[in-house]
Amino acid sequence: MGQVPDRQGESPGLPDRDDVPKKGGDVLVRNFCVFSNNPLLGRSPHYRPVSSRQLLLSVRDLIHRGAVLVNHPLYGNFRPYQQPFRTLVVEMPDTSGSVDFNALSLIERALAVYDDPGVRGVLPGELDPEIEADYAYVDGELVRESLRRCGLEGFLSETERTDEQGDQEE
Amino acid sequence: MKLELHRLKVRRLAWGSRTAFDKGLLSIDRSALTDLLAKDGRFRSVTLDLALPGESVRIIPVKDVIEPRCKLDGPGEVFPGFIGDVETVGEGATLVLEGAAVVTCGAIVGFQEGIIDMSGPGADYTPFSKTCNLVVTFEPVDGLEKHEYEAACRMAGFRAARYLADSVRDVAAETIDTVQWPPLSEAMTAHPGLPKVAYLYMLQSQGLLHDTYLYGVDVKRILPTLVSPTEVMDGAVVSGNCVSACDKNSTYAHQNNPVIAALLARHGREINFVGCIVTNENVTLADKKRSSAAAVKLARMLGVEGLVISEEGFGNPDADLIMNCRRAEAAGIRTVLITDEFAGSDGASQSLADAAPEATAVVSVGNANARVVLPPMERVIGFPREANVIAGGFDGSMRDDGSIEVELQAITGATNELGFSRLSAVTV
Numbered sequence: 001m002g003q004v005p006d007r008q009g010e011s012p013g014l015p016d017r018d019d020v021p022k023k024g025g026d027v028l029v030r031n032f033c034v035f036s037n038n039p040l041l042g043r044s045p046h047y048r049p050v051s052s053r054q055l056l057l058s059v060r061d062l063i064h065r066g067a068v069l070v071n072h073p074l075y076g077n078f079r080p081y082q083q084p085f086r087t088l089v090v091e092m093p094d095t096s097g098s099v100d101f102n103a104l105s106l107i108e109r110a111l112a113v114y115d116d117p118g119v120r121g122v123l124p125g126e127l128d129p130e131i132e133a134d135y136a137y138v139d140g141e142l143v144r145e146s147l148r149r150c151g152l153e154g155f156l157s158e159t160e161r162t163d164e165q166g167d168q169e170e
Numbered sequence: 171m172k173l174e175l176h177r178l179k180v181r182r183l184a185w186g187s188r189t190a191f192d193k194g195l196l197s198i199d200r201s202a203l204t205d206l207l208a209k210d211g212r213f214r215s216v217t218l219d220l221a222l223p224g225e226s227v228r229i230i231p232v233k234d235v236i237e238p239r240c241k242l243d244g245p246g247e248v249f250p251g252f253i254g255d256v257e258t259v260g261e262g263a264t265l266v267l268e269g270a271a272v273v274t275c276g277a278i279v280g281f282q283e284g285i286i287d288m289s290g291p292g293a294d295y296t297p298f299s300k301t302c303n304l305v306v307t308f309e310p311v312d313g314l315e316k317h318e319y320e321a322a323c324r325m326a327g328f329r330a331a332r333y334l335a336d337s338v339r340d341v342a343a344e345t346i347d348t349v350q351w352p353p354l355s356e357a358m359t360a361h362p363g364l365p366k367v368a369y370l371y372m373l374q375s376q377g378l379l380h381d382t383y384l385y386g387v388d389v390k391r392i393l394p395t396l397v398s399p400t401e402v403m404d405g406a407v408v409s410g411n412c413v414s415a416c417d418k419n420s421t422y423a424h425q426n427n428p429v430i431a432a433l434l435a436r437h438g439r440e441i442n443f444v445g446c447i448v449t450n451e452n453v454t455l456a457d458k459k460r461s462s463a464a465a466v467k468l469a470r471m472l473g474v475e476g477l478v479i480s481e482e483g484f485g486n487p488d489a490d491l492i493m494n495c496r497r498a499e500a501a502g503i504r505t506v507l508i509t510d511e512f513a514g515s516d517g518a519s520q521s522l523a524d525a526a527p528e529a530t531a532v533v534s535v536g537n538a539n540a541r542v543v544l545p546p547m548e549r550v551i552g553f554p555r556e557a558n559v560i561a562g563g564f565d566g567s568m569r570d571d572g573s574i575e576v577e578l579q580a581i582t583g584a585t586n587e588l589g590f591s592r593l594s595a596v597t598v
Contacts, residue, residue, distance in 0.1 A: 074485035074523050075376055075453040077414035079512070079579075082281070103455075106489065109523050113485070118514045134279035137316065138413075141378040145390065146454045 031094075032070065032150035035059050036087035037124055040140045044155045051123050052086040053114040059088045060107045066093030069103035071146035073110035076139065080114045080121035084132065085139040089146045171351040173400035174263040176242060176343035180270035183220045183302045189337035196270055196334065198304060203333055207306065212322040215309040219551045221273070223300050225288045226548035232284030232582045233274040233320075233412050235298050235420040236327045238267035239405065240335035248335075249328040249405040249421075251386015258385075260351070260400030265335045265343070271301040271422055272334070274327040275552035276308045278319045278379065284415035284582045285544070292544040295584040297592055298422070305551045306330055317378060324410055327421070349434065351398045354444070358473070361442040367476040368445050368469050369433055370494060371402075374411045374418065374482045375450035381410035382419070382482075384448055390457070394449040394465035396472075399430045402446065411482075416538045416577075416584040417510045419482050423583065423590040429480055429508065432589075444472050449494070451487040458490050466497040480508040481587050484538070485523050492524040499528040506531045510585035513537045515577070536585040536593040538578050546572035 035046045037055050048055065056073060063069065070089035114121055127135065140156050147153045178191055186197025200218050207216045221227045239248045244262015247254030273286065286298045293299035306326060310319045352360065373382040375390035382389045384397075384407055397406060407424045430446065437443040449465040452458060469477050477498050481491045488509070495505045507529055511521035517537050569575065578584040583591055 069455060071453045072455060072458070072486040072489055074488075077374075077376075077380060077411075077418075077483045077485065106455075106524075112520065113523060116514065116519050118516070118519060128280070131280040134281055138279060138378055141317075142376050142380065142453055144377065145452070149454060149456075 031092040032089060032152060033092055034087060034089050034147060034152050034155055036085070038085040038087050038136050038139045039124070040136050040157055041087055041155050043157060044152070049124055051121060052080065052084065053111065053121055055086050055088065056107055056111050056114060059090055060104070060111065062090060062093065063100060063103050063107060066097055066099060067091060067103075068100045069106060070150055071143055073107050074113065076142045080119050082122065083135050083139065084122045084124045084127060085136055087139055087143045089143065089150055089152060171261045171398050171400050173244075173260055173349045173351070173403060175266050175347040175349070175403065176263055177266045177268045177345045177347065178338065178341060179344055180267050180302050183222060183270065183304060185220070189334065191267075191338040191341045196267065196302070196338070198334065203330060206333060207326045207329060210322055210326060212311060212314055212318055213308050213326075214311045216326070217307040219305040219307070221286070221288050221303040221305050221551060223288060223302070226290075227288040228292075228544070228547040228550045228554070229273055229275065229286040229288075229303070229305055230284065230550065230552045230554055231275060231277065231412070232286055232415060232552070233276050233278070233323050234327050234409050235422040235582065236272045236274075236331040237422045237425045238270050238272060238331045238334035239425065240265050240332050240339060241404070242339060246404070248332055249408055251383065252325060252328050252408065253332050256385055258401065259404035259406055260398050264404055265339055267335050267338070269302055270334065271298055271303050272327050272331045273298065273303045273305045274308070274323050275305060276310070276319060276323040277553040278316055278323070283580045284412050285576070285580050286582050287544055287547060290545050290547070291542055292581060295542065295578055295581045295592060297583050297586075297590060304330065304334070307552050320379060320410065324408070328405075328408070349400050349403070351400050357442070357444045361438050364438070364440065364442045365475040366444050366473055367433065367441040367478065368447055368472055368474045369429055369443070370465055370469070370477050370479040371407075371446050371448045372451055372479065372481050372487065372490060372494070373407065373448060374487070376453050376486065379411055379413045380483070383408050383410055389448070389450045390452050392448070392450060394447055394461055394468055396468060397446050397448055399434060399446060402427055402430060407448065414483065414538070414579050415582040416579045417483055417535075417587050419586065419588055419590075420583060423586055423588050426590065428589040429478060433478065441476070444474060449490075451482065451490045453486060458493060462490065462493040462497050465494060466501055466503070469498060469503055470501055474503055477503050477505050478508070479505055484510065484512050488522045488524040492526045492529065495529050496526050504531075505529070506533065508533045508535065508587050508589065510535045510587055511537045512539050515539050515541050533589075535587055535589060535591060536578065538585045540578050541575055542578060542581070543573055543575045
């Protein structure tokens with residue numbers, strides 16, 4: 001992926017957003033979005049059918065630009081060679097330019113798990129479709145609460161998307 | 171609070187015309203129990219099997235293991251919030267069918283895992299190869315939603331466990347253990363000169379197949395709270411999780427929590443054990459901060475000098491574990507952490523996803539990435555699936571001769587972080 005996502009289209013509601021990390025400052029409108037390679041979150045503008053490692057790298061880059069993580073990047077008791085999907089809820093950068101070093105540390109540690117030389121992460125599309133569908137379902141359930149807090153639960157669907165919205169990437 | 175554990179030692183299981191206990195033999199009325207469990211309309215079928223130590227039997231995929239218990243006297247019923255009412259438990263008398271276990275099996279998702287081998291090399295890694303197991307396998311009705319399927323399996327396990335104990339409630343106990351738990355007003359001044367110590371009991375609470383319940387409440391919804399050890403023994407804490415079965419606390423492990431047992435054994439001699447603080451392991455980072463702050467606040471309110479912290483799971487909970495450690499140490503409370511490791515099959519990789527210099531006293535219960543070869547078994551109970559899709563299995567797990575090579579991650583309770591396992595360390 002690599003490119004910074006468009007900040008538009010990220011306001012599907014404004015529920016109890018006091019219950020997520022604060023960036024500080026006078027933020028009148030908080031801008032959350034969800035990055036995922038899980039097809040059940042295909043309605044998110046930031047859905048990309050990429051590897052989980054690539055997804056983590058993209059969000060890591062955003063954190064360097066001031067984004068804040070809402071959920072832990074290693075949620076779920078799966079190893080990279082088991083679960084092909086990752087979903088990260090992020091508060092997008094504002095103009096403060098401050099870096100959340102806790103979030104940066106978390107995602108670097110998560111990347112270290114994916115970069116372990118003894119580990120080959122499983123990619124979306126590599127597993128038996130029935131098994132992969134179950135992994136996608138459980139992935140969505142594990143992040144449902146984080147999505148709900150940020151008004152993004154509407155992006156989580158019961159079925160995989162069938163269109164080709166979002167860029168296909170290597 | 172005073173709790174008596176009335177124990178009967180189960181050494182054998184057999185089918186019988188009625189459920190009864192006699193000289194170590196627990197006879198089970200198969201049709202009566204099947205009928206009881208089949209009343210849940212969410213099941214298309216309920217199958218009961220017996221699996222005894224030493225048999226050539228594999229059980230897969232295991233959802234939960236429960237020790238049969240029921241209340242003989244006192245308020246409430248075991249597994250409060252699920253069986254009976256939500257009345258506070260931990261007082262009176264409870265019947266324990268020691269040596270017996272109810273094992274539940276259900277194929278809620280395709281990648282499910284949790285292996286118990288009753289013999290062979292795999293049996294050495296699970297404590298439930300040594301229990302006399304009643305295995306209950308559930309097939310759902312068509313279209314049953316996964317949360318409902320999980321909940322139905324969970325409830326059925328508790329019903330079966332309670333049924334077995336309740337059916338023999340009139341048999342006189344062979345042994346009685348008594349746990350006396352004082353009110354805080356007494357505990358705070360008891361045993362002057364001994365350090366006050368509490369137990370921070372971290373519980374999985376990430377979501378479907380990763381949840382735990384306290385008095386029937388999903389633990390992800392709680393603020394950390396104080397419970398007595400006797401409440402835990404009566405099933406106030408129950409499991410709703412099974413993914414990565416090696417380090418998940420089955421309900422059986424909660425009922426027999428070795429950390430609590432060890433703290434009670436040292437109470438009044440080496441330490442003044444003042445209580446268990448139950449906390450969660452949520453996915454949202456704000457929840458982690460809130461729970462960690464509240465848990466350590468409770469420890470400070472108790473005025474403890476030491477805190478034993480047990481983790482459940484790996485990855486995301488490593489952050490909770492380390493956050494709890496750092497906050498407690500910053501508050502002047504010394505900590506001991508109990509965790510397992512995911513250090514690669516050769517043990518050379520980083521073990522945890524988080525770390526801190528304050529974590530100077532850490533107990534490892536084993537490396538879940540260590541591999542073991544499980545030979546074929548004569549009988550498989552449950553839903554045998556290709557080992558490649560077991561968590562802990564990997565591409566090439568299944569061998570031509572039918573044996574499977576898996577990581578300990580796939581074996582129920584292999585690296586249980588309460589220490590309810592068969593692994594230990596030796597000096598070489």
